[in-house]
Amino acid sequence: MADEKLTPRSENYSDWYNQVILRADMADYSPVRGCMVIKPYGWTLWENIQHELDRRFKATGHVNAAFPMLIPKSFFEKEKDHVEGFAPELAVVTIGGGQELEEPLVIRPTSETIIGYMFSKWIKSYRDLPLLINQWANVVRWEMRTRLFLRTLEFYWQEGHTAHSSEAEAKEETLRILDLYADFAINEAAVPVIKGIKSESEKFAGAMETYSIEAMMGDTKALQAGTSHHLGQNFAKAFDIKYLDNNNELQYCWTTSWGVSTRFIGAIVMTHGDDNGLMLPPRIAPYQVVIVPIYKNDEERSRVMETVQNVTRQLEAFRVKVDDRTELTPGFKYHEWELRGVPLRLEIGPKDVEKNSVMAARRDMPGKAGKTILSQENLGPQVGALLDTIQAAMLKRATEFRDANIHWANNYDELKQIVENGWAEAWWCGSRECEAKIKEETKATTRCIPLNQENSEHGKCIYCGNDAQQKIYFSKAY
C-alpha cells in the first residue's frame, strides 16, 4: 500500500484526508454506520494527547471521575436550549435485559445533565467550591454525514465540569481552560490556534458564552478544535445546584464545561500533512524516531544491527521504532514511515558502522535539505535537538500558512472572494440575520470573535453596514 501514490491535496483534499488516515494505519471503517475503529497507531497518538492535556488539568487542580454513560431521557428536558440542541442527535436505549424500559435511557451526547444532578447532591456549602472535575469518556451523537475523526457517531473526549460560587470565578475558569487548550495545541501539537468567543448562534446548547480555539486546515478551512463554555446559572437552575454562602444563604452555583475530542487528531492530520502523507509533531508522535538499517547481505546485516542496537540504547528517552523487517527494502520503508509521519528517520548502513555516523532525515524537509550526518557519539542530545528543531519548524510553517490565508475584508464582495480560499476578518454588527445571510450566500460561518479587541474601536458591519463593535472571522469550516 505504501508504494501507491496518495491523491494530491490539490486534486481532492477530502480523498487525500481519508487515504492518509487509512494508509497510515490510524483508523479503519467499522461495520457500524458512522462509527470508526481507532487503530493502535491512531490510539497511541490520542494517548499522547490525553497525557499532555491530563497533566495540565491536574496541575490546575482538576481531578478525574466517571459518570454513567446512560442518562434518563427526562434529564435532557430540564434545560430548554440543551434539549433543543441535542434532541435530534440522541441514541436511545429502550430495551434492557429483554424488557422494555419504563423510561428510555439516552447514551450521553455530553454530560452536563447527569453531572449537574450529582453536583446538586455533593455541593452543600461554599467550602465545597470550586468543584473541578473532568472525565475521559466516549459519547454518541447521531450524525447523518460522518468523516473519520472529524465527525463520528461515537467519539472520545474529555469533558470538564466545574462549579463556582461567583460569575467572575466561573468566567475565569472558562478562560483558564481556553488558555490551557491553546497552550496544548500550540506547544504540543504545533497547531497555531486562535482563541475567541463564538457567536450566539454557534454557541453550545445551554451555554451563556462559548469560547473556542479555531485552527486552519491545509485547505484553509477552519476546524473548531476545542471549546470552553461559561454556562452561567442555566444548569444550576435546571438541576438545583445550590450552596450555602458564608452568610448562610442559599445561592445558585455558576458552572462551566469544556472539551477536546478525537476530532483534534483530524486537526493534526490537516494542519501538517503533505502530499507524502502524515507529518506528526515530535512532542506527541507515537514514534519520534524510526531507525532503518541498510544492508545487502547477512554479514552486513549483523554488523549494522549491532550498531542499531547501540544507537537504540542511546535513545531510550525517545519513542523509537526499529524497522528490521527483512522482506522489505529500505526505500519502501522510507516511504511508509514518511506516509505515517514519523518526524525523524535514522538510516544506518555499513558505511555508518565504519565511520561511526548515522544519517538523519527530517520528515518536515524532504530531500537533501533535511538530511544531516550525526555522530554515533552522544547521539541522544543531537536527536533531542533535531526533534526540537522540527517541532519549532512545524509550528512556524503552520503559523505562516495561517497568517498568509487570513485577510481583512473591507466590503462584502471582498469577503465573498476571501472565503473561497481563506478566512476573512471583518466588522460584524452581532445580528443573527447578517450571520445567517452570509452563511447562506457564501457557505462561510462565523468562527470566533478574537479576544482582546480594543473596546474603543468601531466599524460598519460587513453585511448590513450598521454600527459594529466587534471583528469576527468568517470561513468555511469542518
Add this chain to the structure above:
Amino acid sequence: MADEKLTPRSENYSDWYNQVILRADMADYSPVRGCMVIKPYGWTLWENIQHELDRRFKATGHVNAAFPMLIPKSFFEKEKDHVEGFAPELAVVTIGGGQELEEPLVIRPTSETIIGYMFSKWIKSYRDLPLLINQWANVVRWEMRTRLFLRTLEFYWQEGHTAHSSEAEAKEETLRILDLYADFAINEAAVPVIKGIKSESEKFAGAMETYSIEAMMGDTKALQAGTSHHLGQNFAKAFDIKYLDNNNELQYCWTTSWGVSTRFIGAIVMTHGDDNGLMLPPRIAPYQVVIVPIYKNDEERSRVMETVQNVTRQLEAFRVKVDDRTELTPGFKYHEWELRGVPLRLEIGPKDVEKNSVMAARRDMPGKAGKTILSQENLGPQVGALLDTIQAAMLKRATEFRDANIHWANNYDELKQIVENGWAEAWWCGSRECEAKIKEETKATTRCIPLNQENSEHGKCIYCGNDAQQKIYFSKAY
C-alpha cells in the same frame, strides 16, 4: 461523617462494604438504576491500577486501540454459546436521531464479536500474527442485583484480544496474561490471588477454556478478580478470521481474550479493609502519605507549616496529601484518613519542629505499635522504606488469612461445614451434575482448578465418590 462509627464487619459485612465505599468518597449511587458514579478518589485508584496493568501489557508487546461501543445485534448470534450467555444481559439501542433503527444496536457487554469482525479484515497472512490488542473501555451488562464496584450495569475494564497461528501459541498467551494478572494483583495490590482454570459451567460464554485469578475477601467469600480465555477457533470460525500460512494455505486463527475490571477495586476494599475503614496498598494508593499539621495557635501554625513545606519538598517522589484544613482537629483528620485508607500518616507539631522529627503512623498497625519517630533529615528514603514495609506486611497478612481459611475436605459433610466460613479444597470428578448439586445444597460454587497438579494423583469425588483426577476449590462467592 468520618467521626461516625462504621458498622463492624462481623456485624454486617455487606453494610460495612457499602459504608466504607461511600464514606471514603470512592463512589456514589447515581440516578440511573444499577449505575454508579466513580468519584475522584476511587477513579484515581483505578488510574493507578490502569497504569500498572497497561505498562505490563505494553512490555509484553500489546498495543491499545478503540472499537465501537455499539454492535449490530446480529453479531451476537454468530457464536451460539456467546449469544446464549449474553442475550439476557443486553442493553439495546432501537432509536437513533429520532428514527427507529433498521437493525437494533447492542451496547457492548464484551467485544469479541466486533473485534473478531475487524480481525478478519486485518489478518491476511502469518506475517500479521500474532495480533496483540487491548482496549480500555466501558461495557454494559443488564444485571438485576447490583453492588458498588462488584456488579454494576455499566463498568470499566480492559479487554485484551489476540489472534495467533497455533493452538499452542494461543494457550501460551492465555497463560502469560494469567501470570501477568497474578503478578499485578500480588505485587501491586497485595491481593494474594490463586491461579486456576474454571469448570465448564463457569467458563466464559464462547471460550474453550477460561483461566482466572481468585481472591479471598475478608468474609472468606471468593471474588473472581480477572479472567483469561483461550477461545480456541470458536470466534475465528464465527467471524472468519483466517490467515495464509507459509505453505500458502488458508487456516483459521486461534484467539484469546482477557479482562480485569473496576470490580478489582471491590477486591482491594474487601481484602484489606478493617473496622476503621479502607486500607490501601502503598503502590497504588491515590495518596501514599498524608501529612497532618498540629498546632494550637497562629504562631505555632506558622512554624509547623514551614516544616510541613520542607518535608513535602523532600517527598516529591511520593503521592502526598497535606491536610491543612483549619476548621478541623488533628484527631478528626486522623480518623478520616484512616477511613480513607492512606497507608502512612505523618504528624508534625511544634515539638517535631524543635526536635527535627516527624511522627509516622502506619495504617496497617493501629495504635502505638505502628508509630515511629523519623528524622526530618533524609526523610525520603525513610518514608520509601516504610511504604515498602507496609506493602509487604499487607500482602503477608492477606496471604496468612487466605491460607488459614482454606481447608481440605475429606468428605462432603466436611465440605458443607468448611464453605460456611472458608474455601474447601476437594477432589472433583469433573461432572456438571456434582457441581450443580453442591451449589444447590451449599451455595458454594467451584472457583478454580489450581494449576500444576500432579498428573499421577487421583482421588474420589467429594460428591459422587467416583474417580477424580483433579482438585478444585469450592466456596461462596461474589
